[in-house]
Amino acid sequence: MSVHEQFAEDLALHALGCLEGDERATLERHLEECAACRRELEQLRGDAALLALTASGPRPPTRAKTRLIDAIAKEPKLQPGVPRMPWWAAFGWVAALAMIVVVVVVWNQNSRLKSSLAVLQGLSEQQGAELERDRRVVDTLTASDAKPVSILPAKYKSPPPEGKAIYSRERNGLVFIASNMLPLPAQKAYELWLIPAQGTPIPAGVFKPDARGSAVVINPPLPAGVEAKAFAITIEPERGSTTPTMPIIMIGAGG
């Protein structure tokens, strides 16, 4: 095991959720940089799960199931694959962006299907996840409060790096498409930040552009209902950061 011994005990405490204060902050900073300790933490959490599974107690009452079934019946899910056609005519360019995402995803899918019969099962599962993701993309892009935001650097050469962020507070969705992004230093990545009207910047996805400088971030985990004042991009370690590292290299107002 290549875990750093000075953190070995704190990792166990952290896995049980009982490490606090400065020790926790120090460990979390270390975890951002140390893959071995991250693996050990995951394993220790697995060990803790064994502890959880030893819990024994009474069976849940029958009414609990009835209560759950009644509750989910009141929250029917949207069936995937029902795009809202009138929107496409009104916002053609947004539709085009959505279609690019879909086409790229489907292209990836087809390439994999051709590569090996052995991965057919995995690809089938992937398609399900991607269809769901695509549905969420369309939901975000068609939201009544969706705002297209261009993010440009203060100084740039042609063609300039550019990012477009479409954010819906109502649907808690964010789609970000970047192009012409500059190559990154080793072990670094771009990180997108949602700058709220109040409070500190919120991480909104870490991304690395491909060889053409393009990248997409789709619906990163964000707290619900945040009003976006702006979006910004910084360069961070590959795993991302919890607070932006200056300087901000690109920024765009939330409109």
Add this chain to the structure above:
Amino acid sequence: MAREVVPIHPAQQTVLPLRENRSLSTAAQNQGLNDGALISAIRSGNQDAMAQLYDRYSGVVYSVAFRVLGETSAAEDVLQEIFMQLWRNPGAFDSGRGNLAPWLAVIARNRAVDMLRKRRPQTEMTETVVSVEPDMAGDADRGRAVEKVRAVLKEMPAPQRSALEMAYFEGYSHSEISEKTGEPLGTIKTRIRTGLILLRKAIEAR
């Protein structure tokens, strides 16, 4: 941290089958499906699949919540909350990184401890990754592993078992445990770590 980032070049994706779900419509059809298939069916709105999954794991979730909270009504609230979250966001469970039972157990424990400490949820479902070996997808496998862990806990020195349980089931911080037991902080840390490693070794030795 950003698990939804999608580079334009081919990338690893979290996957769940969808195609087969569309033919699932009755509880009978869901019988015998593995957890991944049930999660996929839930993703497409199959309420029978949700009921099936509840039947499989409500006991695990309820037991953990009851162990932490010691009260049936509060445990029932945790049970309801967790299965509702799973209904709303079945993709939070990554079937490629572990089994559903230990994942739900950890989620239940975390939520129950948050409730015990009267605080807002500290960890999102989507951020919880639980890696347990060996495979615990089957009731029999899980039962054997749990019995082994219980045996190790029984043989463990009482102060060590107590430190583990105070941390995990009672939600105390390491400094609170030190304060309550009168033991030095370093001793508590060592007991907790070696206790967890003992559990791991017991399972690995199966």
